[in-house]
Amino acid sequence: MSRGTMFHVVTDPDCLGAMSESDFYEDLGSLGVDYVQDQDPDRSATATGKLRDLIAGAGFRLAAAGEEYEDGAAFAFRADTPDELDAAKQNWFRDGLEALKRKTAAIDLKTYAADTGAVYDLKQLLDDTDGDAVYLDMGTGPAVYTLDYFVRNLEHGRTYYVDRVTVYMH
Numbered sequence: 001m002s003r004g005t006m007f008h009v010v011t012d013p014d015c016l017g018a019m020s021e022s023d024f025y026e027d028l029g030s031l032g033v034d035y036v037q038d039q040d041p042d043r044s045a046t047a048t049g050k051l052r053d054l055i056a057g058a059g060f061r062l063a064a065a066g067e068e069y070e071d072g073a074a075f076a077f078r079a080d081t082p083d084e085l086d087a088a089k090q091n092w093f094r095d096g097l098e099a100l101k102r103k104t105a106a107i108d109l110k111t112y113a114a115d116t117g118a119v120y121d122l123k124q125l126l127d128d129t130d131g132d133a134v135y136l137d138m139g140t141g142p143a144v145y146t147l148d149y150f151v152r153n154l155e156h157g158r159t160y161y162v163d164r165v166t167v168y169m170h
Contacts, residue, residue, distance in 0.1 A: 003033070003131075004131045005039070005047045006024070006132070006133050006168075007048070007051060007133070007147075007163070008137075008166070009134050009136045009161065010137045010138075010160075010161050011138045011159065011160060012137075012161075013074075013076070015161075016161055016163045017163060018137075018163075019135055019165055020038055020167070021036040023135070023142075024144075024167065031144060032129070033169040033170060035169075036167050036168065037167065037168045038165070038167055038168075039166045043168075044164055044166040045164065048073075048164050052075050052162070054092075056077075057091070058088045058091040059079075059084070059087055059088040059091050060077040060078065061080065062076070062077050063077065063078070063159070073164050074161060074164045075161075076161045077159070077162070078158060078159045080156060084156065085154060089152065089154070093148075099125055100122065100125040100126070103122055104122065106118075127148045128146055129146055133145065133169065134146075134147055134150040135167075136150060
C-alpha cells in the first residue's frame with residue numbers, strides 16, 4: 001500500500017476511536033508507505049462518507065454506529081445472509097471485473113511476458129495495493145488489509161463498524 005486513506009474497522013463498537021497515526025510508525029516499510037498522518041476531522045468525514053456511499057451502493061445494510069448517523073460520524077454495515085453478502089460483493093467488484101476483462105483482451109503475449117505497466121495494472125485491478133486500506137480489529141489484534149481484500153473476506157451476519165477517524169498514507 002502506498003497512498004490513500006486508512007480506515008479503522010472494528011467488530012466491537014466500544015473499540016471505535018482507538019486508531020492514530022502512531023499505530024503505524026514501526027510498520028511504514030511493510031505497509032509500503034513513507035509516512036502516515038492523522039487526517040483532520042473534515043477530511044476524515046469526507047473520506048468516511050465516500051466509503052459509506054460505496055458500501056451502501058454495493059448493497060450492504062447500513063446502520064449508524066451510534067444513535068444516529070451524522071455526516072462524518074462512524075457507521076456500521078453488514079450482510080445478514082450468504083446470498084445478500086454474495087450479491088453485495090459482486091456489486092462491489094462488478095466494474096473492476098469489466099475493466100479487467102477489457103485490459104486482458106488488449107494484452108498480447110509479448111506485453112504479458114514483459115514486466116510492463118500493463119501487467120501491474122492487471123494486478124491492481126485484482127487487489128489495489130496503491131489505494132485505500134483497512135485497519136481491521138476483530139478482537140484478536142489489528143491487521144492492515146487492502147480494501148479489496150477486506151471486502152472479499154467479509155462474513156455474513158457480522159456487523160462491521162467504520163470509525164470516523166482516518167489516517168492518510170503516502
